[in-house]
Amino acid sequence: xxxxxxxxxxxxxxxxxxxxxxxxxxxxxxxxxxxxxxxxxxxxxxxxxx
Numbered sequence: 001x002x003x004x005x006x007x008x009x010x011x012x013x014x015x016x017x018x019x020x021x022x023x024x025x026x027x028x029x030x031x032x033x034x035x036x037x038x039x040x041x042x043x044x045x046x047x048x049x050x
Contacts, residue, residue, distance in 0.1 A: 002040060011048035015041060 002017030018041045025033045 002044070006040065006044055011044055014044045015048075019045060032038075 002014045005011075005014035005017060007019060018037055022034065022037045022041065025037055
């Protein structure tokens with residue numbers, strides 16, 4: 001959902017979905033997915049602040 005919101009330019013809504021995904025991925029301890037989610041959060045916040 002976060003990726004969808006990001007691609008639609010809805011940078012205010014996307015982070016909430018990415019943070020939820022990060023919570024799930026932290027529990028599952030999947031480092032590759034954790035890293036990609038953190039990158040997505042950073043990119044979304046950057047786009048939101050521009």
